[in-house]
Amino acid sequence: MTGQNPDKHLPAAVLEVDSLSRSFSVEKSLLHSAVDRLRGIVPQSLQALHEVSFSVARGETLGLLGESGSGKSTLARVLMGIYEPDSGLAKLCGREIFGVSGSERLAVLRDMQMVFQDPFGSLDPRMTVRQIISEPLKIHGLMPRENVDAFLTRALADVGLEAGALGLYPSEFSGGQRQRIGICRALMLNPALLIADEAVSALDVSVQAQILELLIRLRSERNLAMLFISHDVAVVRQISDRIILLYRGNLVEELPADQLLENGCHPYTRHLLAAALFLREGDRLPDASPANVSAKVETGSACCYFQACPKAGKECQQRPQLREIKPGHRVACHFV
């Protein structure tokens, strides 16, 4: 593949994220917001990410679990530079991600690539596979001068596609094969970090297992760091080394993946596990059906899970800090 980036070998952590926050203003018509301002009402905002900190080491897969609206995709987009963060720092291979621009930004981005959820929407239907997988090389000026086809064919073979695919269009492939094309494109620059945002969620289970197998092989062959984002507890647990759980933009628990089932202890984690165990293993559902809380209700300084939590007490008016209860296991809950 392309030449190795020398300084990506230096730091142990490929990605370090420190207190990352991002909020969105809640949409209102121009007139409404003008009236609000006259009345002195502060415009409402939705805290999509609240002081989230974590790191991913070389060769490690960090699973990011959360339901829709938990801030999973916002996190991926902030890291990729699609949204600006409100505050917080992030380093990729020791280099600042935010606040840099131009060629410097391009150089940082080269080490971080993304695989998207939708195998149909994420590939341009009017580009051939050759164009799709060579586009990142062109953007970064890394197109080899000779033997381009041999180079591209090797890249395709790496993700289990045949050379004949080069001249074809995305519509000529199945969902699973398209996802392989998306993975191939993400790997063309030989990144240090791969962000997979619901990369297998749209696929049939039989194909899902194929793609998971591929990601695991590529990870070990290339010592890739991976941020694997999904709402599927079972899938995340299988593929990850460590797992972080987001609830409404807050990191509520972080633990080794092999301890999730037995030792996951935040009330939200247990709630998510109960639902997943019901669906995956046919376990009985707990009787108390969880409260359905609108994401738009602000929790202010209280715990983010306060309104839905079966254990909530007086203490929970105060937002709990993440604290380490065992090496590698952090929880944000007063009752743990």
Place this chain on the structure above:
Amino acid sequence: MLRIDNFSLQLKGSDGRILPVLEDVSLRLEKGNCLGIAGESGSGKSVLAMSIAALLPSGAVHARSGDIEFGDCSILSADEPELRKLRGHKIGFVFQEPMTAMNPLMTLYDQIVETVYAHFSASSKAEADSRVMLALERAGFKEPEKFLDSYPHQLSGGMRQRAMIAMALVLEPELIIADEPTTAIDAALQVQLLAGLRRQIEQERRSMIFISHDLGVIRAVSDQLAVFYAGCLVESGVTSLILESPAHPYTADLVAAMPRLVSERKLPVPIAGTLPSPDRKPAGCVYSDRCRHAREECKQQRPKLRKLAGNWQVSCLFPLHEGRA
């Protein structure tokens, strides 16, 4: 209440090819029961659902044979006015993608009440309103009045799914056909919706056909299971029995491909190869080119559905077992 006998369907491809999308399908569904239909995309499960509600455009159908009987109506020979009475009123349909199945320019109330007036043009507004509210409550809306004037884009994904379910429930149909109604939503929300649907079936003695590629979801809602592969019904019977010990190798492979949540972390086992397109099916058993147990005979002849124990059926020359009660 629903009988499908030796139903086969051939569609016309856009390039004139003739595609055998369903072959010799026989199924039964009793009142108060839920039949889960499982299979990968392209296995023919949605086409079967569309055939039951006679929703396939006639121009796309090349040939069909066999019988589909709903109550005392034969779907294949019924005329359009008869079918119109059936759809919505007797058979409710929950479609896969709420964002495209709903009209973006109509409020939640308008979308749902439309069905009521289409079937009961003489209903009073009060009567229609109460039907709408009841349907929304049954679909799991806690305070439906708050959302009546909302447009689809103003509802969350889960609410749109519930709105779809309300649209199917509003005329209190005897049969609900739900085509992947909970894909792409979170486990917790899925559980709520599935439990709600299940309650509907049990309390009101309705029947349901629930289509999904997720066997876990199917286990959660269905009593009976039918597994499809490449347009063929490969195995059917009691859901819990089949999932516990599948008789058809394909069902077994599908179970093994499911990500599990048991103590030991083991990766799901992929099924090598891909589903054949309808015009490139193997000559023998449709699964013979991917099956780990396939023998020479499997490549020669297509096996017929045959009975194991009870209502357990399998179309395999060498099933993994001969049925367990």
